[in-house]
Amino acid sequence: MSTRNLLVVLSESEKQDFLPLPLWERLCGLAPDLTWMTPQEVEERGWESVFSSIKPKILVTGWRTPPLPDDGIFARESGLEYLCHLPGSVRKLIPEVWIANGLVVSNWGNSISHVVAECGLMLITSGLRRAGYWNNAMHHSDAWKGPDLDTCSLFGRRVGIHGLGAIARSLVRLLEPFGLEISVYSPSVPQEVLDEYRVKRCDSLEELFSKNNVIVELAPLTPKNTGIVTEELLRMIPDDGLFVNIGRGAVVDEDALARVCAEGRLHAALDVYTIEPLPADSPLRQLDNVTLLPHLGGPTVDQRQTAGAYGLDNIERYLRGEEPESVVTLSTYARAT
Structure with missing residues (x-):
């Protein structure tokens, strides 16, 4: 040619x-x-x-x-x-x-899967340390830590990943130094792939969400997966858990996520949304326990x-x-x- x-x-x-x-x-x-x-x-x-x-x-x-x-x-x-x-x-x-x-x-x-996974790791650690809240509070409210902190370390957490595509596999590699117990829900992925990445298979989303402190959303957006992360599933995450989405916004019922986070028992760290840019009146913008990025997960x-x-x-x-x-x-x- x-x-x-x-x-x-x-x-x-x-x-x-x-x-x-x-x-x-x-x-x-x-x-x-x-x-x-x-x-x-x-x-x-x-x-x-x-x-x-x-x-x-x-x-x-x-x-x-x-x-x-x-x-x-x-x-x-x-x-x-x-x-x-x-x-x-x-x-x-x-x-x-x-x-x-x-x-x-x-x-x-x-x-660029490894770069998106890097963003995921940042959101996990930032969410656990409540960095989004403290950054805003120290800039605008003259805040300083008190005796009743609720920060967490990634060490010792149980991490569940919804999906095991290229980004999720890169994220698993980045998480290896933390010595974590990682489980995934991805029914179509062969067992030999899970064995290669040393992750445990969950047989249902209910098992994934209820058994892990940190949930990372990385499922593909298909008609079947649209809105699959429901309020019921979000409420299964243990108290003081963290929900991270670096996959697709429409996989999650965002109104339900905002309701659960507003109660204070769940933290979230998000890079993707059903509607982008995230509307100015989105309830997610009003919550101190929700860390937000404007879809920066792609390549720097x-x-x-x-x-x-x-x-x-x-x-x-x-x-x-x-x-x-x-x-x-x-x-x-x-x-x-």
Whole structure:
């Protein structure tokens, strides 16, 4: 395949973060005549004009890339063969019709799982130490510790993880130095995988939530899993327990979570929400025992180049006639947020 028709649509900051100079030079080596356009340039010209003049076969995209037209005829006749999305979800970028018409699409897949797991570890320790409360109180209320602390250490906790995908497996590795008892609920994962990661299988969510001090939510968002973490399950977590969500917000009944946390018996540390940005009137914003992050679990700025390098690996695979990794199928597209 000729690489003359490779189009990169990234903002200047995305280009610097995902494809800093060594990676940009590598991409230019793959496609010496590539075209780089900013999202603003594409918006001003329109996709139809861009495709007409450049005729891209490969398209590299980021968060700010304008969405492709929701036009089945255009999708079939565009000539685009492969879209390499450097970040994660493509739902806001690519209408389903493009994938249905055969466009190969990939994203960062599991290349940044270890960084998300790192965020999970931070939320666990921060939640147990009540760092969210104390940071706010010391900044705004001249607070200092008193005799009735309720902080906890991660050492000696029992940790339950809902799901055992790539992020959960990375998290298990990060938790190893703490010598914890870790159990998981993930019915589809073979026993040999649990044995490899030295975790115990729970036979039900009720067992997972009732037997562990810390629950980490990492189940995929499927129709079956939507709202599966109910008020009943949250109330099964032992007193002074911690609920952490770095997976998908819609897996959890957030109103129920707010009600249980408002009673003071459960703490939470959250990075994902059903509606993002988290609405200003969300009851979760009013609770001192809920630590909140604005969906920062993905790669930190300095680690976005990891996803960029992964994308370049996929472009090389495609140019060799191989299938890229982390291809977005119609089924994975339906589960994405």
